[in-house]
Amino acid sequence: MSSKTVVIGGGIVGLSCAYMLMKKGHEVTVIDKSDISDNTSFGNAGLVSPFEEPPLSRPGIITSTLKLMLKNQSPLLINGISPKIIKWLWQFAKNANEQRLKRTLILFEKYGEITMNHYEQMAKEFEFDFHQTGVAMVYTDMESFKNDSKECETHPYKEVWDNRKTKEMAPCVNEKVVGSIFLKRNAHLNPAMLMTNFVTYLKEKGVKFILNTQIINFEFQNGKAKKALSKDQSFEADNFIISTGSDVSLSRKTGVDLMLTPAKGYSITFKMDKKLKPKTALLFKDQFIGFIPRSDSVRITSKLELGNHDYSYKMSRFESILNTLKPFVEEFEIKEPKYWTGFRPLTPNDIPLFGRDENYDNILHANGLGWLGITFAPAIGDLVSKLIDKDIENKKSDDVLLFSGFYQGC
Numbered sequence: 423m424s425s426k427t428v429v430i431g432g433g434i435v436g437l438s439c440a441y442m443l444m445k446k447g448h449e450v451t452v453i454d455k456s457d458i459s460d461n462t463s464f465g466n467a468g469l470v471s472p473f474e475e476p477p478l479s480r481p482g483i484i485t486s487t488l489k490l491m492l493k494n495q496s497p498l499l500i501n502g503i504s505p506k507i508i509k510w511l512w513q514f515a516k517n518a519n520e521q522r523l524k525r526t527l528i529l530f531e532k533y534g535e536i537t538m539n540h541y542e543q544m545a546k547e548f549e550f551d552f553h554q555t556g557v558a559m560v561y562t563d564m565e566s567f568k569n570d571s572k573e574c575e576t577h578p579y580k581e582v583w584d585n586r587k588t589k590e591m592a593p594c595v596n597e598k599v600v601g602s603i604f605l606k607r608n609a610h611l612n613p614a615m616l617m618t619n620f621v622t623y624l625k626e627k628g629v630k631f632i633l634n635t636q637i638i639n640f641e642f643q644n645g646k647a648k649k650a651l652s653k654d655q656s657f658e659a660d661n662f663i664i665s666t667g668s669d670v671s672l673s674r675k676t677g678v679d680l681m682l683t684p685a686k687g688y689s690i691t692f693k694m695d696k697k698l699k700p701k702t703a704l705l706f707k708d709q710f711i712g713f714i715p716r717s718d719s720v721r722i723t724s725k726l727e728l729g730n731h732d733y734s735y736k737m738s739r740f741e742s743i744l745n746t747l748k749p750f751v752e753e754f755e756i757k758e759p760k761y762w763t764g765f766r767p768l769t770p771n772d773i774p775l776f777g778r779d780e781n782y783d784n785i786l787h788a789n790g791l792g793w794l795g796i797t798f799a800p801a802i803g804d805l806v807s808k809l810i811d812k813d814i815e816n817k818k819s820d821d822v823l824l825f826s827g828f829y830q831g832c
């Protein structure tokens with residue numbers, strides 16, 4: 423049955439929910455406190471990398487981060503310790519084990535296929551520079567390269583590249599790069615183009631947008647939300663989706679304290695000499711730096727800063743990313759740079775938080791996609807829209823029970 427849904431938050435997750443509901447014939451309104459021109463879904467690396475890539479909370483992560491910290495190259499920075507950060511870090515450490523890794527990789531595989539199918543369909547409907555050309559994990563440390571290469575010989579979707587082959591595909595790297603592991607099934611896209619053209623496409627298909635309007639609370643009646651409230655307006659609907667990314671203040675109004683933390687990241691987008699431009703998306707594995715080719719530019723992304731939610735930045739953070747990269751790349755000019763920061767809504771186990779609210783069942787949460795929001799947003803949009811379309815409770819949804827952090831004990 424067709425219903426009226428208000429989606430609060432027009433990042434990639436909110437737009438994906440709106441898209442799936444619109445396709446199923448529902449009336450959808452997206453409300454955003456901004457004008458949807460520069461949220462976290464715009465300035466990220468744009469990797470669609472659900473396959474063969476381990477989650478952040480994996481065995482060995484703590485030792486390798488400490489090693490990088492000693493070399494002053496760590497992407498991780500903790501700005502101020504609060505009880506919530508301590509709890510988050512504790513959960514992160516607890517989840518960095520082999521058993522969790524195995525489970526997460528299987529889940530990523532399952533929901534990655536759903537995502538890829540949707541992106542393939544969406545690419546037929548509007549342009550976002552989508553390339554299913556794989557992602558190369560670039561190594562600068564011989565020991566970790568040798569270790570990770572072991573299982574590749576028999577792996578159908580991984581290929582080991584030596585320095586020569588890596589340089590052929592990424593002329594910007596130098597001889598200090600020991601090699602790379604090419605993950606064949608992953609993809610990349612231009613996130614700002616995706617977001618801009620997605621909004622235009624949804625408007626054309628009848629989705630309404632109410633911008634520059636912050637939802638601050640709900641009006642509740644008989645265990646349901648009746649209206650979403652801004653400072654001076656109210657919006658009535660049958661269902662409400664909260665997809666507010668790293669800002670969880672609205673979710674708290676339902677009595678839920680989502681176990682996620684804003685994790686600040688940085689990107690530099692610039693024009694690069696064509697001769698040095700990578701031919702495929704690169705992820706410098708030992709440094710946690712993305713280097714992504716785009717039709718008219720390249721984008722470098724990095725850093726994971728916990729403990730604040732402040733969009734301002736110091737240029738020294740960008741310089742530190744470039745200095746970390748410098749020993750492993752040829753010298754290149756950074757032409758017409760654009761500097762950007764955004765916040766990943768990061769859960770401690772890389773598992774998203776989605777499903778019906780336990781107190782108000784016509785409120786649905788769609789959040790916590792962390793460093794993989796572009797990757798999994800279409801899958802989450804698909805799953806959340808199904809709950810509404812088929813009027814399914816959490817406990818009757820295998821997908822919620824399997825993939826939502828609400829049911830993973832943290």
Ligand SMILES: Cc1cc2nc3c(=O)[nH]c(=O)nc-3n(C[C@H](O)[C@H](O)[C@H](O)COP(=O)(O)OP(=O)(O)OC[C@H]3O[C@@H](n4cnc5c(N)ncnc54)[C@H](O)[C@@H]3O)c2cc1C
Pocket residue numbers: 430431432433434435436453454455456458461462463464465466467468469470471635636637638665666667668669672685686687688689712723724763764765766767789790791792793794795796797798
């Ligand atoms: C440097 C960096 C690199 C990244 N690289 C990748 C990558 O390569 N691949 C990948 O898959 N992911 C990547 N990510 C992660 C990805 O960008 C995020 O997971 C994703 O953008 C989050 O989308 P979202 O819709 O949840 O949140 P957002 O994009 O933050 O959107 C949330 C929206 O909600 C609105 N909002 C908040 N509160 C309210 C309210 N109360 N009322 C109304 N509106 C509200 C905000 O204005 C905002 O527009 C990266 C992130 C960073 C920072």
